[in-house]
Each structure stands twice: as C-alpha cells, then as structure tokens.
Amino acid sequence: MNTSDLKNLNIAIVGAGYAGAAAAKALSLLGATVNVYEQASRTREVGAGIGLRPSTMDQFGQWGIFDAIAKVSSPSDYFEILTPTADPIMKEAWPEIDTFGQKTHLIHRCDFIEALLGVLPDGMVHLGHKLESVKDVGDKATLTFTNGESVTADLVVGADGIKSVVRAQLFGDNQPVFSGEHAYRAVISVDDALGMAVDDNLRMYIGRGTKIYFLPLRHRGQVSFDITALCPDSTWAPKVTKDDLLKTVEGFDERIVSITRGLDMDAVNCRAVYDIDPVDTWHSDSVVLVGDAAHSMLHHQGQGANSAILDAGGLADALREAGSVKEALARYQATRKPVTDELQRISRQGWTEDEISDVFPGQKPASQKPASQKPASQKPASQKPASPQPASQKPEV
Structure with missing residues (x-):
C-alpha cells in the first residue's frame, strides 16, 4: 500500500499483551492511526x-526498540539439557545467532510487556475495554465493548489471546485444549x-513426567x-500444595528438591496448560488474528511470545507490500500460518508415550503425541534476516 493509504488507515487492536503491543508498535510505524483496547483496568503480566x-x-x-528490551533482559549463548541428577545430555548454541548477529535474551514476562x-x-x-462483540461489514469492522463504547475501524486486529472473542465470533470457536500437564512457576x-x-x-x-x-x-x-509435570487435573488454576510440588521433583538433584521445599506457595503461579487446535482462517477483509488468538501453543518449544512478535512484523510487512488491506491480510496468513501450524504440532510433542500412559492409563491427552525429548528445530526456507520468520526456538518457561 502506498504511504498515503497507510497514513489514512484506522486500526483498532483488541488486547494489550505481547501480540497487541507488538502489533501496535509495528503498525504505527507505517503511519497508520492505531488504538489498542484492553479489557483490564491496569496492565499486568504474571x-x-x-x-x-x-x-x-x-x-x-x-522497529528501533532493541535497547528498550535489551536493558531489561540478559543475553544468553546456549541452552543445556540434563538428567534429573544434573548429568549432561546435550549442550547447544541458540539457533539464529549467526543468521541475525543477535543473542537470545532472557526476560521476565512482566518486564517484557512493560x-x-x-x-x-x-x-x-x-484500558477497561472488554470486548462484547465484533461486527464485520466488509471493508470495515465495529467493536462494541461492555462499557457501552463502540469503535469502527478499517482494520481490526484480534490479539485477545487463547480465549479470543474475535476468533470465536468470526473465525470459529476453537476452544482451549487441555495438554494433560501443569506448569508451576x-x-x-x-x-x-x-x-x-x-x-x-x-x-x-x-x-x-x-x-x-x-x-x-x-x-x-x-x-x-x-x-x-504431567497431571490429569484440567482445572484452569489448580490448587496445589507444597507436598504436591515435592512429589513431582522426587528423584531430582537434591538442590532442586531443596529449592522446591523453600518456595513460597503464595508466589508460585500454578496453572493447567492449554493450547488450541489450528484455526483454518485467520482473517476476513477487515479483521485479522495475531498471536495466541490465531495459534496458541504449548511452551515446550518456546514459540509463544516469539511467534506473536513475528506475527506483528509479518502483518506490517504485508500491509506495506500489498496493494490493499484485503490483499495484505491474505498475504500475511499465507506467510505465517504454515509456520505456526507446524510449530503448534511440534510443541505438542513434549512427552513420550510411556510417560503419558503413566498418568493417563490406556489413553493420552488430546493434544499429546509421543516424541523425543530434544527440542525441534524449524526454520522456514524463505527466512531472510531482513524479514524474519520464526526459526528453531528452544524451550520457553
């Protein structure tokens, strides 16, 4: 799209998480008018x-924001996989370092979103704008919020997460799928x-397990x-005791057991882990999905936040290169969806069949398939440093 068309573009983004904030930055750099609508009364990332x-x-x-991220993160050269008793299994440099001349940066989620x-x-x-409905009228879309306000935009970006209202109302009600595991953080x-x-x-x-x-x-x-840890309890925010945690780390290095024993349970985030099945269509002529709204995935390959950022970059690139919003959204999906479909599939391969059968005798969770323990490496053939797509990405906490 030419510069004047981009500057006349009015964009409304639903959600101020990773995907929404990144999309806001990328799209505002095009010269478009961008507004972000977040349901929370204050931004907070746990x-x-x-x-x-x-x-x-x-x-x-x-995007010109490298320093803002770098100053609240730590650069990392490699990752290491070990046995429960800390014997080495493998040690490998993070992928992409040679391609992009950057290191992987480790960051707290709260610092990242801030x-x-x-x-x-x-x-x-x-803030304080919880989406009630989205109405797609072709070349525009209207958002209505529970506070009684409504806005109409040339482009609506659904960045409203795994329980996306935008996705459910326009692109199919893909419900969260329980992975058969808990994460205690x-x-x-x-x-x-x-x-x-x-x-x-x-x-x-x-x-x-x-x-x-x-x-x-x-x-x-x-x-x-x-x-x-594998666990059959699908409660979204399960109640977990210190004894429950200690049982999951039995047989691990005594230092790990001691760290677990010393945890303040009030400061431990306990949740069941969910993703969604791939969404067939991410866009109409004026509405598009990004991040978890489009492709929520398990954390085993560390793809969630990284994919959301690269979605934002891919959407901005498509709008810059295409002749219209409609063409741009089709180009964006054609570029990003095959990559994230595969990453969703690989991210579900977190456990062996024997491990799953220990917890789910005679069955396995819907999202689990047996796989090796080594993190997968996925790099699209079309990847270029000037327009990055997600390459191999290793475990994310």
Missing part, C-alpha cells in the same frame, strides 16, 4: 521468564538457587524456576 530469540531481537532492532507498552505513544492504549533470588545459576544460559532437567527449567534473569539477580 508468570516468570521467557527467551526472546535472535530473530525476535532483530525485529526489535528494525517494555513493549512503554515504547507506545501516550493515549494509544485504552516462580521467580527466586539467585542466592536461593543453591549455586545452580552459574551463568546466563537456560538449563532444563528432564525426569520421567517432569521437566524443570532454570532460566537466569541475572539483570534482576533472579532465576525463573519452572516445574512442568
């Missing part, structure tokens, strides 16, 4: 640490890591400590 891959950091460089929102102009994000002081946080690199300890991630956040003086 959880622990994640890894931002070199292609993602390169995208931030293209940094993304912090680079947006004042007044762009509107906490952030602890480096001093409480009992000497296990020795550098800026991620380590994953693999036991039968349990994986434990140590993700250093050395710029904070902290470590993101994540226990992911």
Whole structure:
C-alpha cells in the first residue's frame, strides 16, 4: 500500500499483551492511526521468564526498540539439557545467532510487556475495554465493548489471546485444549538457587513426567524456576500444595528438591496448560488474528511470545507490500500460518508415550503425541534476516 493509504488507515487492536503491543508498535510505524483496547483496568503480566530469540531481537532492532528490551533482559549463548541428577545430555548454541548477529535474551514476562507498552505513544492504549462483540461489514469492522463504547475501524486486529472473542465470533470457536500437564512457576533470588545459576544460559532437567527449567534473569539477580509435570487435573488454576510440588521433583538433584521445599506457595503461579487446535482462517477483509488468538501453543518449544512478535512484523510487512488491506491480510496468513501450524504440532510433542500412559492409563491427552525429548528445530526456507520468520526456538518457561 502506498504511504498515503497507510497514513489514512484506522486500526483498532483488541488486547494489550505481547501480540497487541507488538502489533501496535509495528503498525504505527507505517503511519497508520492505531488504538489498542484492553479489557483490564491496569496492565499486568504474571508468570516468570521467557527467551526472546535472535530473530525476535532483530525485529526489535528494525522497529528501533532493541535497547528498550535489551536493558531489561540478559543475553544468553546456549541452552543445556540434563538428567534429573544434573548429568549432561546435550549442550547447544541458540539457533539464529549467526543468521541475525543477535543473542537470545532472557526476560521476565512482566518486564517484557512493560517494555513493549512503554515504547507506545501516550493515549494509544485504552484500558477497561472488554470486548462484547465484533461486527464485520466488509471493508470495515465495529467493536462494541461492555462499557457501552463502540469503535469502527478499517482494520481490526484480534490479539485477545487463547480465549479470543474475535476468533470465536468470526473465525470459529476453537476452544482451549487441555495438554494433560501443569506448569508451576516462580521467580527466586539467585542466592536461593543453591549455586545452580552459574551463568546466563537456560538449563532444563528432564525426569520421567517432569521437566524443570532454570532460566537466569541475572539483570534482576533472579532465576525463573519452572516445574512442568504431567497431571490429569484440567482445572484452569489448580490448587496445589507444597507436598504436591515435592512429589513431582522426587528423584531430582537434591538442590532442586531443596529449592522446591523453600518456595513460597503464595508466589508460585500454578496453572493447567492449554493450547488450541489450528484455526483454518485467520482473517476476513477487515479483521485479522495475531498471536495466541490465531495459534496458541504449548511452551515446550518456546514459540509463544516469539511467534506473536513475528506475527506483528509479518502483518506490517504485508500491509506495506500489498496493494490493499484485503490483499495484505491474505498475504500475511499465507506467510505465517504454515509456520505456526507446524510449530503448534511440534510443541505438542513434549512427552513420550510411556510417560503419558503413566498418568493417563490406556489413553493420552488430546493434544499429546509421543516424541523425543530434544527440542525441534524449524526454520522456514524463505527466512531472510531482513524479514524474519520464526526459526528453531528452544524451550520457553
């Protein structure tokens, strides 16, 4: 689209998480008028640490916000996979470092969302706007919120997560699918890591039916400590006791057991893990999905936040290169959907069949398929540094 058309474009984004904030930054750089509508009365991100891959950091460089992310993150050279008793299995440099000339950066989710929102102009994000309905009228769409307000835009971007209202009303009601596992996440002081946080690199300890991630956040003086374990309880926010956690780490290095024993349960985020099945269609002529709304996936391959950022970049590129919004949205889906469909599939391959049968005798969770423990490596053939698509991305906490 030419510069004048882009500047006349009015864009409404639903959701101010990773995908929405990143899309707001990317699309505003086109010169479009962008507004973000977030249901929460204040922006707040819970959880622990994640890894931002070199292609993602390169995208931030293209948007001029690399320094804003880098100053609240720690650069990492490699990841390591170990046995429960800390014997090495493999050690490998993060992919893409040579391609993009960047390192993977480890960051707390809260710092990440605050940094993304912090680079947006004042007044762009509107809090307290819970979406009630979206009406697609062809070349425009209207959003109606529960506070009684409504807005009409040339382009609506649904960045409203795994329980997306935009997706459910326009593109199919793909309900969250239980993975058969729980994630227990906490952030602890480096001093409480009992000497296990020795550098800026991620380590994953693999036991039968349990994986434990140590993700250093050395710029904070902290470590993101994540226990992911097979469990049949599908309650979205399960009630978990200290004894429950200790049972999941039986047989692990005694330091891991001691760290678990010392956790403050009030500070542990406990949740059942869900994704969605691939969505057939991501867009109409004036509405499009990005991030988890389009392709929520499990965390085993570390694809969630990275894919959301690259969605935002891909959507902005498509609008810049196409002749119309309609053509751009089709181009965006054609470029991004095959990649994320495959990443969703690979991310479901987190456990062996024997591990699953231990917890689910005679069956397996709908989203689980047996696979090896080594993280998969996926790099689209069309990837170029100037217009990055997600390459191999390793475990994310």
